[in-house]
Every structure is written in structure tokens, then in C-alpha cells.
Amino acid sequence: xxxxxxxxxxxxxxxxxxxxxxxxxxxxxxxxxxxxxxxxxxxxxxxxxxxxxxxxxxxxxxxxxxxxxxxxxxxxxxxxxxxxxxxxxxxxxxxxxxxxxxxxxxxxxxxxxxxxxxxxx
Numbered sequence: 551x552x553x554x555x556x557x558x559x560x561x562x563x564x565x566x567x568x569x570x571x572x573x574x575x576x577x578x579x580x581x582x583x584x585x586x587x588x589x590x591x592x593x594x595x596x597x598x599x600x601x602x603x604x605x606x607x608x609x610x611x612x613x614x615x616x617x618x619x620x621x622x623x624x625x626x627x628x629x630x631x632x633x634x635x636x637x638x639x640x641x642x643x644x645x646x647x648x649x650x651x652x653x654x655x656x657x658x659x660x661x662x663x664x665x666x667x668x669x670x671x
Contacts, residue, residue, distance in 0.1 A: 582609050584624060586657055587617025587638075592664040594624075594655055603669045608646045615639050619659060626653035627670075635659050 582601065586592045594601045613622045615633040623632035627649035633639055635658060647653065647670040656665035 582611040584611055584613040584622045584655060586615055586620045586622045586633075586664065589617075590660070590663060592620070592622065592655065592657055592666060594666055594668060601668045603671055604647060606647050606650060606670050608644060611643045611645055613639075613641050613643065615641075620657040620664060621659065622655060623658050624653065624655045627651055629653060632658065 581597060583595050584593070585595075596604075611624070613624075613631075613633055615622050615638055618636055618638060621633045621635040624643075624645070625631075627647075629645060629647070631643050631645065633641060650670050652667050652669055654665065654667045657663070
């Protein structure tokens, strides 16, 4: 009986390790944060650093829209997500970047002033 119990504990431990490993292929590591406002600023960062390129994959993006004059609009290659200009909000998006290429973000009210881009490899 102790041997069966040991095998059961080992099986449960292996299963617990396998679940995060399987999910790791689905979601890339690092926190992506899109931010706009409260002044005339817009940014897209990963772990506090400006994003210039990402590997293709699924990402959790926290968007902090801190101004009623701006919004955060992320778009490109089948992606089109945005917050509302007239409100402030914090939202979380799960975004799958599949197509390699350039993706852009800007404020719809001020697209020539507040904008940026990054590449997906």
C-alpha cells in the first residue's frame, strides 16, 4: 500500500509540473503594458522596457488609459483593440500575434502626436 501511495504522489507531482509547461507554449512571459495619458504620452512596454520586438505568440496586455482626451488603439495584421477616448480605464487583453511584421499603436484623437510601433518576429 505505501508503494501505491508513493506512485500516486509522484504522478500528481508530475501532472502539476506538466500543466504550467504546456501553458508556457501558449503565453509568452513578461508583462506587456500599454499606457496613454494623463498628458500627451503613450507607451508600450514589457517589464518596464520599451517594446521594439516580440516573438509571435499569445500575450496578456494590461492597458492603462489615464485620460478622457486619449485612447490606446493597438492594430495590425488582424489585431484591432482599443479603449474609449471619452473615459479612463484599465483593461486586460489577451492578444495572439500570429503574423510576423509591424504592429502599431496610437491615440485615435491624436494619431500624429501619440503613436508607436513594434515588430513581431
